[in-house]
Amino acid sequence: MNNPDEVVQRLDDVNYLVDDGLAMAIFLSMRLGKPLLLEGEPGVGKTAAAKALAQALDTPFIRLQCYEGLTAGEALYEWNYQRQLLHIRLAEAQGSSIRDADLFTADFLQERPILRAVRHAGPTPPVLLIDEIDRADDEFEALLFEFLGEAAITIPELGTFAATRPPIVVLTSNRSRDLHDALRRRCLYHWIEFPAAERAAAIVRRAVPGASAPLIRNATEFIGRVRRLDLDKAPGLAETIDWVSALAALGVTELAGADVLRTLGTIAKTPDDRELVAGAASQETRS
Structure with a gap:
């Protein structure tokens, strides 16, 4: 990709709408060969951005899902x-x-996701997603420093494996804990905001093409109002897409309060949130 505008176009071609800020971050990450750290609320499209980038580049997508207790043997390499x-x-x-x-x-030697990305021999480097790095332990971050800084892995028994073409690395974080400064220094950074109603509607329209325009407009506007409530977990784009998909499957074409109540499980994920969202839906009905 030769410029940020091409990033926008190529991702648009695979139905991922990207704003100028994220397009610039992706372009600079690829041009400079630097990992890209994406942060934002859950459900705003961080993981989807990496998947769409791999699809747009027609290159392998390699995913490392992080969790507490993740080890080098599960992420880098292991002996058989x-x-x-x-x-x-x-x-x-x-x-x-x-x-x-x-x-x-x-x-x-058994390759795990990171070594597989380093040793990839194809004409186009793969996209490596290190998903939810904030869920892993602090010690695991230290294992990544060499790879993030040099696109290389050292195996004591065999030496250092360096990528011929550095993989395109995307890390995501929901900020459940602070990441080490040394990790942040090795990455470019972008915060993905929850989009405004108009842009959210455009994204949902791509994801749920069978839904009616009034339903998408009403649903995204309602989500915008709900997100201003004091919720335990504000619904993100992923929940919005699930909700509109459910409503469309029920044959709903224009949103009403009763439709919200019937489908609360797609957007409210705790008892307290269900109560608050139901109250908002009731106000919609009265108005």
């Missing part, structure tokens, strides 16, 4: 211990001796 054991037993049966160096070779 079963195969090593079979190799030892075969050598013993043949009366041969085995050195440690014979067991720790590339033949016994």
Whole structure:
């Protein structure tokens, strides 16, 4: 992609609407070969941005879902211990001796998402999504520093593997905890805002093409009002799309308060939120 305008167009072609700020962040990340850290509320399209970018570039999409306790063996690489054991037993049966160096070779190496991205040999680098990095432990962040800074991984037994073409790396965070400054320094950064009603409607229209224009307009405007309530979890774009999909499946073409109450489970995810959203829906009916 040669400029931010082309980023907008290419992502539009795969039905992902991107604003100028995110388009610039993606363009600079690709041009400078720097990882891109995307933050924002859950459901604003951070993960979808990485998926759409891989689709637009027609390149492999590799995802690493982070969680508490994630280890290097699950994210970077691991040794195939079963195969090593079979190799030892075969050598013993043949009366041969085995050195440690014979067991720790590339033949016994299992690629995990990050090493797979580093060793990718295709003409276009893959898009590697490190999703919800804030869910992983602080120690796991330190494992990423070499990769994020140099597009390389060092395996003590084999040496350093450096990417021929650095992968396009997107990290996402919901800010459930603070990330280490050293990680942030290695990345470009962009905060994805929840879009205004008009833009939200355009995004939902792409995701739910069978929904009527009045329904999409009413639903996105209602979500905008609901998000100003004191909710435990404000509905994001993902919930909005689910909601409109549910309403369209029910044959709803224009929103009414009763439709909200029937489909509360798509946008309100706690008992307190259900009560507040139901109250907002009741006001809609009275008005």
